[in-house]
Amino acid sequence: MDGYMKSNKNEYTTFASVYDTFMDNVPYEKWGAYILEILRDNHISEGKLLDLGCGTGKLSRILATYNYEITAIDLSEDMLMIARENTDMESMPIIYVEQDIRELLVPEGYNAVISTCDTFNYIIEPEELVVVFQKVYDCLNDNGIFFFDFNTVYKYQTIIGDQVIAEDREEAAFIWDNEYIEEEKLNIYDLTLFVQTKENNYQKFKETHYQRGYEYAEIKKMLTKVGFTLLLAEEDYANKRITCEADRVCVTVIKKRG
Numbered sequence: 001m002d003g004y005m006k007s008n009k010n011e012y013t014t015f016a017s018v019y020d021t022f023m024d025n026v027p028y029e030k031w032g033a034y035i036l037e038i039l040r041d042n043h044i045s046e047g048k049l050l051d052l053g054c055g056t057g058k059l060s061r062i063l064a065t066y067n068y069e070i071t072a073i074d075l076s077e078d079m080l081m082i083a084r085e086n087t088d089m090e091s092m093p094i095i096y097v098e099q100d101i102r103e104l105l106v107p108e109g110y111n112a113v114i115s116t117c118d119t120f121n122y123i124i125e126p127e128e129l130v131v132v133f134q135k136v137y138d139c140l141n142d143n144g145i146f147f148f149d150f151n152t153v154y155k156y157q158t159i160i161g162d163q164v165i166a167e168d169r170e171e172a173a174f175i176w177d178n179e180y181i182e183e184e185k186l187n188i189y190d191l192t193l194f195v196q197t198k199e200n201n202y203q204k205f206k207e208t209h210y211q212r213g214y215e216y217a218e219i220k221k222m223l224t225k226v227g228f229t230l231l232l233a234e235e236d237y238a239n240k241r242i243t244c245e246a247d248r249v250c251v252t253v254i255k256k257r258g
Helices: 003-008 014-022 028-041 058-064 077-085 126-139 153-160 216-226
Strands: 047-052 068-074 094-098 110-115 140-151 164-168 172-181 186-196 202-212 229-235 248-255
Touching (some): 028 140, 058 094, 068 077, 077 094, 126 140, 153 172, 216 229, 216 248
Parallel strands (some): 047 068, 047 110, 068 094
Antiparallel strands (some): 172 186, 229 248
């Protein structure tokens, strides 16, 4: 199943318009501080940075205030439109690009690449994820840093899988219906949205998303295969050792000088 293209090209369309509303509990400032510390610890305090799966650009905008020249990539045209609207192009050195990260095509010469908010879980074929890791490796400078997070099998299997989550806000509401397929480590969720119109009515929309859970050992093997050297792996943007009940894992690797 070509899950990334099957789901991602068409998802985050209507949802993009209310994405920031429902994601207001995501601690982007905390995430930005965590990533910034990693970059500075590895002597990357400026230069070109690539953000994969940037969404509406919140983290890109945070990091752009610290002397980084950012190229921010996402597959959703709707998300990028919102990102551009929320970015002061005169003061923030951010270039937004609509692109499938499996076919990543950017110039070489990045000091760092980041990817947050479970972007890689949308790549449901492990072989394709290895290809993405290789493309990241190729576009990094020597001693460049690659930081990303991912949702674990445990999260889909135990926390999200087969659960129905709903939330109601004044301007929008959603029903998030999950189905977890154990054999494929695949979580399929149907997202039903009710979005307020200018006439104060509510319009109903549906999207289907596909995500695959990954184990840390599996991810580590992929990164080693590509040539990365592991620097750090922790739970959920905290200085916390990974346990069997970790739901999100943050990984930092480096492209060592040959």
